[in-house]
Amino acid sequence: xxxxxxxxxxxxxxxxxxxxxxxxxxxxxxxxxxxxxxxxxxxxxxxxxxxxxxxxxxxxxxxxxxxxxxxxxxxxxxxxxxxxxxxxxxxxxxxxxxxxxxxxxxxxxxxxxxxxxxxxxxxxxxxxxxxxxxxxxxxxxxxxxxxxxxxxxxxxxxxxxxxxxxxxxxxxxxxxxxxxxxxxxxxxxxxxxxxxxxxxxxxxxxxxxxxxxxxxxxxxxxxxxxxxxxxxxxxxxxxxxxxxxxxxxxxxxxxxxxxxxxxxxxxxxxxxxxxxxxxxxxxxxxxx
Amino acid sequence: xxxxxxxxxxxxxxxxxxxxxxxxxxxxxxxxxxxxxxxxxxxxxxxxxxxxxxxxxxxxxxxxxxxxxxxxxxxxxxxxxxxxxxxxxxxxxxxxxxxxxxxxxxxxxxxxxxxxxxxxxxxxxxxxxxxxxxxxxxxxxxxxxxxxxxxxxxxxxxxxxxxxxxxxxxxxxxxxxxxxxxxxxxxxxxxxxxxxxxxxxxxxxxxxxxxxxxxxxxxxxxxxxxxxxxxxxxxxxxxxxxxxxxxxxxxxxxxxxxxxxxxxxxxxxxxxxx
Numbered sequence: 310x311x312x313x314x315x316x317x318x319x320x321x322x323x324x325x326x327x328x329x330x331x332x333x334x335x336x337x338x339x340x341x342x343x344x345x346x347x348x349x350x351x352x353x354x355x356x357x358x359x360x361x362x363x364x365x366x367x368x369x370x371x372x373x374x375x376x377x378x379x380x381x382x383x384x385x386x387x388x389x390x391x392x393x394x395x396x397x398x399x400x401x402x403x404x405x406x407x408x409x410x411x412x413x414x415x416x417x418x419x420x421x422x423x424x425x426x427x428x429x430x431x432x433x434x435x436x437x438x439x440x441x442x443x444x445x446x447x448x449x450x451x452x453x454x455x456x457x458x459x460x461x462x463x464x465x466x467x468x469x470x471x472x473x474x475x476x477x478x479x480x481x482x483x484x485x486x487x488x489x490x491x492x493x494x495x496x497x498x499x500x501x502x503x504x505x506x507x508x509x510x511x512x513x514x515x516x517x518x519x520x521x522x523x524x525x526x527x528x529x530x531x532x533x534x535x536x537x538x539x540x541x542x543x544x545x546x547x548x549x550x551x552x553x554x555x556x557x558x559x560x561x562x563x564x565x566x567x568x569x570x571x572x573x574x575x576x577x578x579x580x581x582x583x584x585x586x587x588x589x590x591x592x593x594x595x596x597x
Numbered sequence: 598x599x600x601x602x603x604x605x606x607x608x609x610x611x612x613x614x615x616x617x618x619x620x621x622x623x624x625x626x627x628x629x630x631x632x633x634x635x636x637x638x639x640x641x642x643x644x645x646x647x648x649x650x651x652x653x654x655x656x657x658x659x660x661x662x663x664x665x666x667x668x669x670x671x672x673x674x675x676x677x678x679x680x681x682x683x684x685x686x687x688x689x690x691x692x693x694x695x696x697x698x699x700x701x702x703x704x705x706x707x708x709x710x711x712x713x714x715x716x717x718x719x720x721x722x723x724x725x726x727x728x729x730x731x732x733x734x735x736x737x738x739x740x741x742x743x744x745x746x747x748x749x750x751x752x753x754x755x756x757x758x759x760x761x762x763x764x765x766x767x768x769x770x771x772x773x774x775x776x777x778x779x780x781x782x783x784x785x786x787x788x789x790x791x792x793x794x795x796x797x798x799x800x801x802x803x804x805x806x807x808x809x810x811x812x813x814x815x816x817x818x819x820x821x822x823x824x825x826x827x828x829x830x831x832x833x834x835x836x837x838x839x840x841x842x843x844x845x846x847x848x849x850x851x852x853x854x855x856x857x858x859x860x861x862x863x864x865x866x867x868x869x870x871x
Contacts, residue, residue: 397782400779405776405805406783471784
């Protein structure tokens with residue numbers, strides 16, 4: 310297993326040495342494997358948004374180390390800008406950061422800051438706008454003429470165009486309809502497949518986590534309270550409930566059915582999984 | 598940009614906190630006038646002691662109060678120096694170097710001027726910034742200005758604009774922080790380069806900030822209309838302020854304090870301003 314990002318004993322404090330001091334993270338230890346899709350869940354104020362800002366050096370930990378490919382990102386503080394190109398962060402509601410006259414120019418902002426030449430920038434704009442499903446025509450529009458979902462995808466393309474090795478997304482699908490959500494998650498999956506990138510998704514939607522992530526990290530009060538494969542994490546429902554989270558609806562349904570004697574044989578998190586198992590059971594090929 | 602404490606309201610529940618907002622504005626005005634009426638050493642000493650007593654009455658830690666003074670330290674120093682050297686006294690100068698001549702009167706005048714500025718800042722801090730919530734403040738201003746309604750001045754609208762502005766300062770400040778972080782994640786650099794380069798780097802922050810400010814204004818206007826907002830006409834208030842004995846006593850005491858300061862001007866001890 311290849312460690313892409315590693316956090317060692319990381320703590321973060323807001324407003325240090327003032328009466329308003331808040332400890333946002335306490336001794337966090339984490340490994341993110343290269344090429345994986347990791348989900349970070351936690352209720353509001355659990356420290357997950359602070360955590361993602363540490364991955365690309367937007368915030369400097371009060372103590373502890375953040376390693377990218379085994380190298381401390383704060384070893385040379387002057388070169389922290391380079392880390393931000395390698396670890397692309399899509400913040401919450403990224404559509405509010407669009408500012409250029411055209412969508413194309415906005416997507417080009419990141420690559421231009423990297424110092425790429427005009428041809429390379431244009432190539433990236435074309436490639437990644439197509440990847441998130443924006444048409445050539447959309448590219449010439451003002452960002453403010455796009456719909457909410459399109460704006461969100463344009464903003465995500467703006468980060469992808471920097472070709473980060475790690476793509477971190479904070480609530481990428483918040484406030485979108487199911488079609489918009491799927492478009493975004495499919496684009497993220499495609500980016501990962503094409504670029505071989507590592508993906509980290511922060512969310513509190515258990516359904517999205519269950520469907521999209523290999524591994525789930527649960528945060529509460531600035532600490533990692535659970536960390537493992539989704540099967541491991543979702544099987545301890547009590548723990549999730551105790552930190553103010555919930556298991557996916559379909560998992561709850563499966564548990565109810567299990568208590569009435571229908572054995573799914575494993576923990577289910579997605580509706581399609583459950584449907585498959587139920588269909589097989591009904592056609593006689595199931596467990597009972 | 599984190600944790601900007603705009604509006605320095607510091608709740609302690611002291612007597613001064615509990616005074617009516619309008620009364621506090623009046624007290625602050627009396628305090629300012631009294632400060633300018635002080636001329637003699639005796640009245641300045643009295644002003645200083647009185648102000649100190651008021652600071653203690655607010656039960657706000659001294660360190661917090663001094664923080665508001667820290668902002669004007671340079672103004673105090675410059676005022677002191679200018680007054681010290683530009684006052685021409687009657688007796689022999691203390692010393693004279695090149696164009697700088699220092700008289701004993703200069704030092705007195707400089708000290709008094711610095712004390713006046715200090716007293717102005719402390720007075721408004723005690724009565725307004727630290728002890729009055731922004732909402733109480735705008736309500737009080739509206740109430741105090743209400744006679745101007747007779748002249749068809751839109752006093753209510755003015756107060757409403759002021760409270761909306763105050764309400765949104767923290768929101769916009771958070772928003773600025775968020776947008777700056779987002780652009781930094783895309784490689785924006787706000788701290789290095791020439792002045793022009795740095796100013797240009799702010800465009801990606803200012804455009805989204807203005808867009809979002811207008812969006813907020815639009816949403817707020819719709820929300821206000823949905824709740825049947827139609828300006829000040831016939832609008833009632835949730836909390837109607839009433840003057841009580843405490844408020845009247847406070848104004849009385851403050852007036853007496855001012856009168857005492859004026860009387861103390863007659864005490865000719867050491868130095869009197871000219």
